[in-house]
Amino acid sequence: MNPLKGTYLSRRLSSFYLSVSARHSRCNSTSATPPADGHLPSVASSEILRTKREAGLRTPGIKWADEDSSAPTRIIVGGRETRKMNTYQAIRDAMSIALAKDESTVVFGEDVAFGGVFRCTMGLAEEFGKERVFNTPLTEQGIAGFGIGLALMGHTAIAEIQFADYILPAFDQIVNEAAKIRYRSGGGYNAGGLTIRTPTMSVGHGALYHSQSPEGFFMGASGLKVVIPRSPIQAKGLLLSSIRDPNPVIFMEPKILYRSAVEQVPIDDYELPLGEAEVLIPGSDLTLLTWGTPVYHCETALHLLQSPPPELQPVIPASLRSANIELIDLRSILPWDVKTVAESVSRTGRLVIVHEAGMTAGVGAEISAEIQKRCFLKLNAPVRRVTGWDLPVGLQYEKFNIPDAIRILDAVVETLAY
Amino acid sequence: MIRTELTRSTPAFSRAFSRSYTSRRDLLPTTQSPIITKLDFFNSVGGKDNPIPTYRLIDGVGKPLQGAQLPDIDKDYARKLYEHMQLLPTLDNVLYNVQRQGKISFYMTAYGEEATIIGSAAALEKDDEVLGQYREMGVLLWRGFTIDNIMAQVFGNENDTSGKGRQMPVHFGSPEHHFHTISSPLATQIPQAAGVAYALRRMPNRRSQNIAACYFGEGAASEGDFHAGFMLASTIPSPVLYIARNNGFAISTPSSEQYNGDGIASRGPGYGIDTIRVDGNDVLAVLTAVREARRRCLEQGRAVLVESMSYRVGHHSTSDDSFAYRARSEVEDKKRIDNPITRFRLFMESQGWWDADAETELKARLKADVMKAFKKADSLKRPELGQLFTDVYGGEEPWNIKEQRQELVGLLKKYGQIWEPWRKELGKFRNTGQDLLNPQGR
Numbered sequence: 001m002n003p004l005k006g007t008y009l010s011r012r013l014s015s016f017y018l019s020v021s022a023r024h025s026r027c028n029s030t031s032a033t034p035p036a037d038g039h040l041p042s043v044a045s046s047e048i049l050r051t052k053r054e055a056g057l058r059t060p061g062i063k064w065a066d067e068d069s070s071a072p073t074r075i076i077v078g079g080r081e082t083r084k085m086n087t088y089q090a091i092r093d094a095m096s097i098a099l100a101k102d103e104s105t106v107v108f109g110e111d112v113a114f115g116g117v118f119r120c121t122m123g124l125a126e127e128f129g130k131e132r133v134f135n136t137p138l139t140e141q142g143i144a145g146f147g148i149g150l151a152l153m154g155h156t157a158i159a160e161i162q163f164a165d166y167i168l169p170a171f172d173q174i175v176n177e178a179a180k181i182r183y184r185s186g187g188g189y190n191a192g193g194l195t196i197r198t199p200t201m202s203v204g205h206g207a208l209y210h211s212q213s214p215e216g217f218f219m220g221a222s223g224l225k226v227v228i229p230r231s232p233i234q235a236k237g238l239l240l241s242s243i244r245d246p247n248p249v250i251f252m253e254p255k256i257l258y259r260s261a262v263e264q265v266p267i268d269d270y271e272l273p274l275g276e277a278e279v280l281i282p283g284s285d286l287t288l289l290t291w292g293t294p295v296y297h298c299e300t301a302l303h304l305l306q307s308p309p310p311e312l313q314p315v316i317p318a319s320l321r322s323a324n325i326e327l328i329d330l331r332s333i334l335p336w337d338v339k340t341v342a343e344s345v346s347r348t349g350r351l352v353i354v355h356e357a358g359m360t361a362g363v364g365a366e367i368s369a370e371i372q373k374r375c376f377l378k379l380n381a382p383v384r385r386v387t388g389w390d391l392p393v394g395l396q397y398e399k400f401n402i403p404d405a406i407r408i409l410d411a412v413v414e415t416l417a418y
Numbered sequence: 419m420i421r422t423e424l425t426r427s428t429p430a431f432s433r434a435f436s437r438s439y440t441s442r443r444d445l446l447p448t449t450q451s452p453i454i455t456k457l458d459f460f461n462s463v464g465g466k467d468n469p470i471p472t473y474r475l476i477d478g479v480g481k482p483l484q485g486a487q488l489p490d491i492d493k494d495y496a497r498k499l500y501e502h503m504q505l506l507p508t509l510d511n512v513l514y515n516v517q518r519q520g521k522i523s524f525y526m527t528a529y530g531e532e533a534t535i536i537g538s539a540a541a542l543e544k545d546d547e548v549l550g551q552y553r554e555m556g557v558l559l560w561r562g563f564t565i566d567n568i569m570a571q572v573f574g575n576e577n578d579t580s581g582k583g584r585q586m587p588v589h590f591g592s593p594e595h596h597f598h599t600i601s602s603p604l605a606t607q608i609p610q611a612a613g614v615a616y617a618l619r620r621m622p623n624r625r626s627q628n629i630a631a632c633y634f635g636e637g638a639a640s641e642g643d644f645h646a647g648f649m650l651a652s653t654i655p656s657p658v659l660y661i662a663r664n665n666g667f668a669i670s671t672p673s674s675e676q677y678n679g680d681g682i683a684s685r686g687p688g689y690g691i692d693t694i695r696v697d698g699n700d701v702l703a704v705l706t707a708v709r710e711a712r713r714r715c716l717e718q719g720r721a722v723l724v725e726s727m728s729y730r731v732g733h734h735s736t737s738d739d740s741f742a743y744r745a746r747s748e749v750e751d752k753k754r755i756d757n758p759i760t761r762f763r764l765f766m767e768s769q770g771w772w773d774a775d776a777e778t779e780l781k782a783r784l785k786a787d788v789m790k791a792f793k794k795a796d797s798l799k800r801p802e803l804g805q806l807f808t809d810v811y812g813g814e815e816p817w818n819i820k821e822q823r824q825e826l827v828g829l830l831k832k833y834g835q836i837w838e839p840w841r842k843e844l845g846k847f848r849n850t851g852q853d854l855l856n857p858q859g860r
Contacts, residue, residue: 139642139645149615150613184584188592190812
């Protein structure tokens with residue numbers, strides 16, 4: 001057998017070049033000149049990211065989960081600290097807290113012992129021991145099944161699937177087993193202690209199997225929760241909530257944000273609520289709904305709408321440039337926050353949904369149908385979806401496949417002008 | 419044990435596995451593999467023309483084999499084993515026929531595997547965690563799960579403690595009896611058992627006390643989850659005892675179409691786990707082998723495999739007519755020539771522990787117990803209709819489930835009494851759906 005054809009080796013090679021390129025992008029984020037990657041500057045300079053201590057401590061919905069949580073919030077905020085972290089460091093920090101506070105917690109997956117191919121588990125094996133942070137053989141169905149077994153005994157299992165693209169061998173264990181155990185056993189058993197972390201979404205050159213956004217496949221698996229953070233603060237708070245939630249959770253981490261998104265992350269133990277969307281920019285003329293990496297493409301699109309560069313001015317009607325767009329980060333795919341989205345669309349009368357996965361039967365389809373039902377009389381334009389095309393992700397074609405800022409801008413303009 | 423025997427008898431095997439032999443040879447760097455110059459392929463762990471032997475203690479007429487070391491059991495214990503072995507076909511006969519009459523929707527018998535199931539159940543501690551496939555009802559019975567519990571689950575009535583009437587019949591479960599709820603997807607329990615066992619290792623009060631015991635058929639062993647589970651339980655040392663019930667068939671597929679190797683046992687050494695093949699129709703051999711397997715499992719903190727050879731005498735399930743793919747005479751021959759229950763009865767008779775009167779009394783008593791439980795289960799209502807919507811999530815119930823419950827309530831109010839299929843069905847539930855329609859007033 002030609003070893004180069006083996007999945008193992010090709011996967012390792014891919015993760016190597018991913019990490020090399022990610023290092024490259026980190027350099028870019030501190031440099032003044034914009035990098036070749038058009039979408040990265042928006043992450044580097046995003047106003048959504050909380051880069052000041054005070055802003056980090058005032059993250060909406062933050063719930064301190066340590067001994068001091070009974071004291072008045074105002075005083076606590078004054079006394080708390082933050083540290084500059086990127087997303088992988090925030091995720092590592094969350095797992096470190098989970099391991100320290102709950103003796104039954106274990107972290108496992110392919111290559112997690114040396115720190116993980118994305119460094120999310122750096123130093124955890126040294127700190128908590130090989131019995132609690134360990135490698136598994138290369139078997140995704142096994143990793144999920146093993147985690148379910150731990151959860152059946154009431155333990156906390158944090159499993160890693162190296163790329164969301166490789167979660168499908170575990171689909172049976174996740175959908176037929178983890179999601180259904182509580183129901184089928186009449187509440188006697190459950191897999192609530194299981195959290196499956198997995199890197200997701202495009203990375204610039206991940207092609208077919210290092211780019212996927214499979215959240216839609218899990219959206220119909222009642223009994224499961226699906227969560228996708230947009231930033232380091234969100235990643236830490238939502239991951240700690242996911243780990244402690246009494247249900248199995250799939251936690252999808254946008255891998256391009258591992259190094260590029262940096263915030264002042266509270267160092268204490270805190271949680272952010274599952275099942276709740278967050279309004280990032282309030283507005284009154286159109287609701288722009290998204291999650292994960294495209295949050296930053298949306299932000300860029302809104303800047304372009306407001307002050308288009310000269311070459312775009314002919315296609316952006318001046319009358320639309322002052323439109324107030326409401327930007328919402330959905331955060332939880334299952335259960336999703338219908339209340340926040342429907343309330344927003346009822347006010348704005350227009351909805352554009354952005355996600356990286358393909359359009360057909362994607363998460364956007366579910367949301368469109370439900371919002372159409374609830375907001376029928378309030379809608380002033382058809383619900384618009386800006387998504388990846390219904391295609392596999394071809395390597396050299398990524399820029400024309402993902403829903404980037406220009407495609408979002410175009411959909412926003414057309415929906416406003418409808 | 420097998421390993422030492424094989425090492426002695428087969429040079430090919432010893433080349434690969436014997437440490438003393440390899441120490442005198444050149445090894446491939448970073449391996450235990452000795453270097454040879456002779457081109458030599460192999461496809462059997464036992465070496466050429468040397469299949470894995472089967473461990474047996476008593477023959478087809480209950481006579482101890484020469485050299486057999488029988489387990490130390492007394493009359494009472496033997497009777498307990500026998501009564502449980504007889505209880506299985508008693509329940510199977512009644513429930514199989516009840517399904518044929520349409521009173522329950524589905525059933526699966528364990529005919530022919532009574533010794534495998536009861537022998538292994540007896541070898542486990544009652545708080546060992548069991549993860550089964552679906553033909554292991556006897557393990558629950560051995561642990562004190564009552565005939566009423568069995569009936570309640572297969573009828574899906576309001577007393578069903580396994581799953582509130584949600585799962586198909588024979589999908590039992592009971593945390594109290596350390597028996598994880600059965601699910602239909604095959605082999606999914608195999609990697610789960612590795613996780614359960616790893617958790618046991620990490621619990622100070624159960625470490626070195628308990629194992630996970632995981633049952634599956636030889637057909638399920640073809641699933642990817644078998645491979646995953648065995649690999650996990652050997653590389654991440656976990657005290658899990660895998661019990662393969664090799665009964666010759668996966669529905670219609672004979673084992674000859676399931677694998678080309680030497681059964682399931684030959685795979686154990688490939689994963690580096692201690693393995694034994696046992697005569698699954700000999701309850702004393704199963705008991706002894708599983709006891710020793712359990713001991714090794716605890717001692718090594720690592721997986722052990724027992725392959726129990728038997729024959730599926732019954733149809734696969736009530737949805738299957740096995741005479742479509744095998745001769746009736748073949749089945750009748752098996753029942754007559756190698757019957758696990760008869761074999762053990764003859765052994766007990768030879769010990770003076772059993773006689774025809776005891777047999778008559780036992781059969782009558784078991785039949786009466788089963789019929790009594792059956793009549794009770796048949797008279798009970800289903801659980802409350804509202805249980806359709808509960809237990810999907812722990813913690814707060816998501817909006818979609820809340821809303822969909824309310825939608826059904828609206829439909830029931832509108833159509834519950836005028837749409838005949840629903841009106842008739844509502845009558846079968848405890849409180850006839852009032853728990854949904856009128857949650858405060860019931």
